[in-house]
Amino acid sequence: MAQRTAAERLLAAPAKTAGAGLCLALAVAALAGCGGSSDGSGSQGTASTATGTASAGPPDPSSGAAAKPASAAGKGQGDGGGSSSGAGKPNGGEKKHGTPVTLPKSEAGREHAPTAAEKANSTIADMTLLSPSFPMAEGIAAIPAPYTCDGQNSTPALRWAGVPTGTKELILYVMNAKPVNGRLFFDWALAGIDPRSESLEAGRLPAGAVVGTNSFARQGYSICPEPGGAETYIFALFALPEALSPKPGFDPRALREEILGVSGDVGLLTAIYARG
Amino acid sequence: MRRKATAIGAAFAALAVLCAMFATAASATPAWKFESKSLEGTEVVLGAAIDSSLTIPGLTTKCANFLYKVTIKNEAGTGKGEVTEVPLYNCTTDQPEVCTVGSIGAEKLPWPVKLTTVSTSNYIVIEGVKVAIKYAGIECALGGVTVNVTGTAGGIVDNATETATFNSTTFGATGTELRALATKILWTGVFPTEAFQWHREQPLSVS
DSSP, X not given: OHHHHHHHHHXXXXXXXHHHHHHHHHHHHHHHHHTTOSSSGGGTTEEOTTOOOTTSOOOOGGGOSSOOHHHHHHOOTTGGGOSSTTTTOTTTTSOOOOOOEEOOSSXXXXXXXXXXXXXXXXXXXXXXXXXXXXOEETXXXXXXGGGSTTTTOOOOOEEEEOOOTTOOEEEEEEEESSOXXXXXXXXXXXXXXXXXXXXXXXXXXOTTOEEOBOTXXXXXXXXXXXXXXXXXXXXXXXXESSOOOOOTTOOHHHHHXXXXXXXXXXXXXEEEEEOO | OHHHHHHHHHHHHHXXXXXXXXXXXXXXXXXXXXXXXXXXXXXXXXXXXXXXXXXXXTEEEEEEEEEEEEEEEEETTEEEEEEEEOOEEEEEESOTTTOEEEEEEEOSOOEEEEEEEETTEEEEEEEEEEEEEEEEOTTOTTTTEEEEEEEEEEEEXXXXXXXXXXXXXXXXXXXXXXXXXXXXXXXXXEEEOOBOSTTTTXXXXXX
């Protein structure tokens, strides 16, 4: 009965999607592994994925991942022409795989990839953003001291590509990857960058650029983690389909909300600085 | 006459060497096997990750249920296949109070799979990986942004435990990498490699 109850839980969510079928197939295998026990283990959501017995043959994957729930649960061995199901198992009823895995109990919580509509209404990281100022260490950019408060706190050089046609303004943010005291921490916010440009030179601001007030309460740039700490920074260059044209000293938090509301593209770069 | 015979002998010798080389190469390419017999036709591997996480520097994403369906086969003695489905459930970040997963999903499936041997160890290499993740959270640095994770992933196959393990060591050994935010990112996980179609309950090995 425990098998049926657990199966019914899964079946409660219609197996409309491929993932649902896959989930169901795994669940059937897990239930088979319960061996009809009535201790409720089958409903705990954990089981080895291949501890089946001869009494519960495999579902028919050939029917697509959206397996037929009723037949999958009730089929005997040899389904689908397989000759080794159950009968060919080497270990009899022994549990072959020891590590249990957690299976979803239903379609609730099933994630989905961003849909086309969602992508159209969100900021997509499709642009490339790189810094020739940052050497790569094991595939991750490392910020040299001259570009931090341990040096001259000079702005780094940046290069980008893939700015969409029709972009009206580029806005650059540098943020701590992890919030400080629960709040997003802004190290640099630079608006008004010419959408036709493809780079920033180190230590220089482009003509027409407007600097916001960072979380150090300064209109400028600063990479300055706590002494002895390492921090990951995210550089984000937003390409906007409409110009927001903020004023000097603008609030980067408020502007960011506006930016995300206009559904542009963004180039992202992460870099790490470990302060001695 | 003697010159002609010598030439023919040399040709046979060269052919023999080539055959020997080919045989060596063939035996060095790993294949999917059930009870020491090479898989004929196709088989389906279904599984759920025992543990898995994706780490962009500064932010780690985990899914409570990471399922996968892989169709495997041997081609010319070498293990191949493709990942056809990767449904994910209940995904969260290591900064749950500020960063949540708005949506996440595998894209451009199927992803081609092949087996390879590096320094006597067998690896599974998944190519064309693409996962789109949209993070949410007003205080999240990546909030509101859809991040694309792309690249190739290599994991070591353990015949004893029937698992494939992906970590920085296996990525390094196979020369593979996943990237996002112009950075190499880390995907770790242990994935059971259990057959679910014709060879269910038979040990799946790679050799």
